[in-house]
Amino acid sequence: SPNFPPGPRPIPIFGNLLELDLENLCLFIGSRPAVVLHGFKAIKEALVNKGNDFSGRAQDLMVNHAIHPIAHAPGVVLADYSSSWRERRRFGLMTLRNYGLGKDSMEQRILGEVNTLIKLMEQSLGTSISPQLIFHSAASYIISQILFAQQYDYEHDFTKFFVGVFLEVSKIFNGRWGMWIHLMECVEVLISIRLFCFFQGAHEKHRKILSENKTTRVPQKPRHLIDCYLDELEKVGDGSSFSEDNLYSLLLDFHFAGTDTTANTLLTCFLYLMSYPEVQERCQKEIDEVLDGKDQVSFEDRHEMHYPQAVLHEVQRMADVAPLSVFHKVTRDTELMGFSIPKGTIIIPNLSSTLTEDGYWKDPHHFNPDNFLNDEGQFIKPENLIPFSAGPRTCLGENLARMELFLIAVTLLRRFRFIWPEDGGTPDLTPQFGTIQTPKPYRMKVQLRPTA
Ligand code: HEM
Numbered sequence: 001s002p003n004f005p006p007g008p009r010p011i012p013i014f015g016n017l018l019e020l021d022l023e024n025l026c027l028f029i030g031s032r033p034a035v036v037l038h039g040f041k042a043i044k045e046a047l048v049n050k051g052n053d054f055s056g057r058a059q060d061l062m063v064n065h066a067i068h069p070i071a072h073a074p075g076v077v078l079a080d081y082s083s084s085w086r087e088r089r090r091f092g093l094m095t096l097r098n099y100g101l102g103k104d105s106m107e108q109r110i111l112g113e114v115n116t117l118i119k120l121m122e123q124s125l126g127t128s129i130s131p132q133l134i135f136h137s138a139a140s141y142i143i144s145q146i147l148f149a150q151q152y153d154y155e156h157d158f159t160k161f162f163v164g165v166f167l168e169v170s171k172i173f174n175g176r177w178g179m180w181i182h183l184m185e186c187v188e189v190l191i192s193i194r195l196f197c198f199f200q201g202a203h204e205k206h207r208k209i210l211s212e213n214k215t216t217r218v219p220q221k222p223r224h225l226i227d228c229y230l231d232e233l234e235k236v237g238d239g240s241s242f243s244e245d246n247l248y249s250l251l252l253d254f255h256f257a258g259t260d261t262t263a264n265t266l267l268t269c270f271l272y273l274m275s276y277p278e279v280q281e282r283c284q285k286e287i288d289e290v291l292d293g294k295d296q297v298s299f300e301d302r303h304e305m306h307y308p309q310a311v312l313h314e315v316q317r318m319a320d321v322a323p324l325s326v327f328h329k330v331t332r333d334t335e336l337m338g339f340s341i342p343k344g345t346i347i348i349p350n351l352s353s354t355l356t357e358d359g360y361w362k363d364p365h366h367f368n369p370d371n372f373l374n375d376e377g378q379f380i381k382p383e384n385l386i387p388f389s390a391g392p393r394t395c396l397g398e399n400l401a402r403m404e405l406f407l408i409a410v411t412l413l414r415r416f417r418f419i420w421p422e423d424g425g426t427p428d429l430t431p432q433f434g435t436i437q438t439p440k441p442y443r444m445k446v447q448l449r450p451t452a
Pocket of ligand 1: 258259325326390395401
């Protein structure tokens with residue numbers, strides 16, 4: 001297009017990825033044109049103000065071939081912008097929202113799982129532990145509770161299988177090389193086959209769960225997402241995108257999207273809390289005050305916990321878990337900031353670019369919870385913190401993820417002190433670059449707090 005945004009000259013196969021500098025607006029991924037959205041203004045204009053034009057998903061990237069062995073049932077994350085995607089997305093949001101009050105509520109399920117974490121940490125008091133598997137298992141367990149009320153513990157093959165698959169898949173996509181394989185046609189086939197095998201295994205496990213649940217379910221009395229879906233399947237007529245195959249894709253989407261992201265944010269959280277002990281202590285002081293006399297924290301308590309809330313948001317800014325979001329695609333010929341963007345162009349929202357952008361933050365380049373506090377010490381959330389992206393495709397697990405981060409961090413901080421082990425070297429706070437970023441592996445020492 002004569003008015004396409006500027007960028008380096010593409011070369012065959014690699015496109016211009018070798019010159020990847022994410023400030024450039026235009027890229028070629030192999031032979032496919034792509035545009036990087038840099039900064040909050042560009043991202044908001046595209047994903048929010050022009051949401052209808054910018055909310056597609058490419059259907060021919062490697063990940064499409066690999067992630068859904070059931071190609072005609074694309075789930076939510078990778079489905080193109082269409083009425084059937086909207087139908088499934090709405091179902092997912094409604095189901096998450098309808099987890100009401102009482103012992104089955106989302107909040108109680110999360111708090112139940114924090115007890116498992118507490119027990120594990122109590123068993124390792126005084127020694128140093130690697131938190132990676134623990135947080136991944138906890139996040140996988142919580143989302144599985146919501147999807148199908150999973151009862152297996154962390155040592156069960158089922159939990160180990162999923163956590164193993166998610167960690168393995170993340171490894172494939174991580175590192176600079178990971179970015180490229182995500183995008184280049186030449187190695188796609190090999191990697192696709194490997195991923196395909198992983199996901200085929202995941203579908204099989206979900207299929208087994210579905211058949212077990214079918215026999216125990218009571219229609220109209222849903223216990224979890226699978227039951228809600230089966231109720232819906234009975235109601236909908238022809239032309240609906242609800243099918244058992246689509247259910248497997250949905251389960252995989254939610255299970256995957258809800259595990260690695262949340263676990264890596266928690267890992268970042270505890271890494272920073274150990275590296276900044278004075279921040280940890282100030283959080284604990286405020287948590288003790290607000291929860292004085294209460295058995296357990298509730299999500300509502302966040303409105304009174306200004307400092308811990310500021311810390312958790314600052315952690316999300318530092319974690320930068322999904323630096324390039326999930327790629328979008330332009331659904332029709334359109335314009336952005338005076339440039340023409342042809343239909344089919346891949347859109348890469350550079351969410352990282354908003355995190356240190358000039359003019360938006362008090363202290364953009366350091367870990368500083370003041371970025372989220374006003375002069376009176378009250379929590380404020382600037383509109384340009386968008387770790388969950390924005391617009392019609394914004395993360396549909398945002399509320400669940402926020403609840404998990406808050407309830408888990410506050411409960412653990414109330415009970416334990418987290419200390420960087422003496423033999424742990426100097427903390428390295430730089431995340432490992434990847435589709436989903438993760439902190440470098442580290443160990444932590446856990447002590448009971450005197451007040452616990
Ligand atoms: C800290 C945790 C999380 C972060 C940082 C995060 C971030 C994101 C981002 C950046 C996207 C892409 C949005 C876009 O395309 O513009 C996304 C999509 C999505 N996320 Fe999350 N996410 C988190 C947790 C979760 C959880 C717990 C769930 C579980 C339900 C979830 C489910 C989804 C789904 C289904 C989508 C696809 C939405 C669509 O394409 O319509 N996420 N998330």
